[in-house]
Amino acid sequence: MTPRLRRTAGVLAGLAPGGLWVVAGEAGTVAAAPVVQSTLISELLILFGCLFILAGAIGLLRFPDFYTRLHATTKLMTLGGLGLFGGAAVAFVGFDATSRVLLIAAFLFLTTPLSSYMIARAGYLRGLTPYREEGSVDEWQAKGDAVASLPRPVRPIPGNDPEG
Amino acid sequence: MVVNIALGCLAAAVLIALYRVLRGPSWGDRITAFDFVSVSLAALIVTLALKTGLRSFLDVALIVSILGFLGTVAFARYLLRGKVMK
Numbered sequence: 001m002t003p004r005l006r007r008t009a010g011v012l013a014g015l016a017p018g019g020l021w022v023v024a025g026e027a028g029t030v031a032a033a034p035v036v037q038s039t040l041i042s043e044l045l046i047l048f049g050c051l052f053i054l055a056g057a058i059g060l061l062r063f064p065d066f067y068t069r070l071h072a073t074t075k076l077m078t079l080g081g082l083g084l085f086g087g088a089a090v091a092f093v094g095f096d097a098t099s100r101v102l103l104i105a106a107f108l109f110l111t112t113p114l115s116s117y118m119i120a121r122a123g124y125l126r127g128l129t130p131y132r133e134e135g136s137v138d139e140w141q142a143k144g145d146a147v148a149s150l151p152r153p154v155r156p157i158p159g160n161d162p163e164g
Numbered sequence: 165m166v167v168n169i170a171l172g173c174l175a176a177a178v179l180i181a182l183y184r185v186l187r188g189p190s191w192g193d194r195i196t197a198f199d200f201v202s203v204s205l206a207a208l209i210v211t212l213a214l215k216t217g218l219r220s221f222l223d224v225a226l227i228v229s230i231l232g233f234l235g236t237v238a239f240a241r242y243l244l245r246g247k248v249m250k
Binding site for chain 2: 034035036038043046047049050051053054056057058060061066069070073077080081084085088091092096097100101103104107108111112114115116118119121122123125126128
């Protein structure tokens with residue numbers, strides 16, 4: 001049984017916190033366990049995640065209006081963050097670090113779509129105009145009553161430029 | 165090394181999003197880019213924890229992502245209702 005396998009088994013059984021486990025070396029010396037164990041899977045996941053986040057930034061730079069930029073960043077941020085944090089969770093050795101990274105990933109996966117929904121709703125109800133093309137329709141405006149029952153804008157926002 | 169590539173990509177993403185925060189033609193663009201910056205910063209800090217092997221950075225990343233989400237929600241509620249809390 002190799003030391004790494006024994007450490008993993010101990011962590012899985014809940015017998016030892018991963019970070020504090022020390023392994024006796026070959027010559028009787030005591031060496032601290034490595035914190036990060038990089039594998040092929042973790043490297044591929046991290047590469048996937050950071051490329052998706054970079055693509056989200058390029059979408060934020062290049063898209064024509066507020067709603068399309070929100071669309072680009074939300075989807076790419078959710079998937080890219082999940083990939084990057086999943087890769088980090090694979091790479092970290094020890095239950096405490098892995099569980100913390102997975103906690104961040106779960107929190108981000110739940111809250112990113114929620115915050116983007118709130119931004120888009122606030123933007124629509126405060127009158128940011130979407131980018132229009134030939135044949136574009138506004139389905140929410142067509143419902144009329146549903147929009148009229150929602151809270152109205154309280155006062156104009158200084159520096160509001162709906163054409164942007 | 166993949167971690168260095170990831171640090172470069174995330175730093176570039178943060179810089180692009182900061183350009184959009186400063187330049188953004190409407191306030192919606194600024195809030196969107198701010199949300200993107202907070203998530204990218206959390207990812208950057210986790211990558212930094214991978215590079216240095218310091219686990220304390222994970223707590224920092226968790227706090228940054230929570231504060232970014234709360235800030236975005238507060239901005240959206242303020243712009244929609246005129247106040248953050250009832």
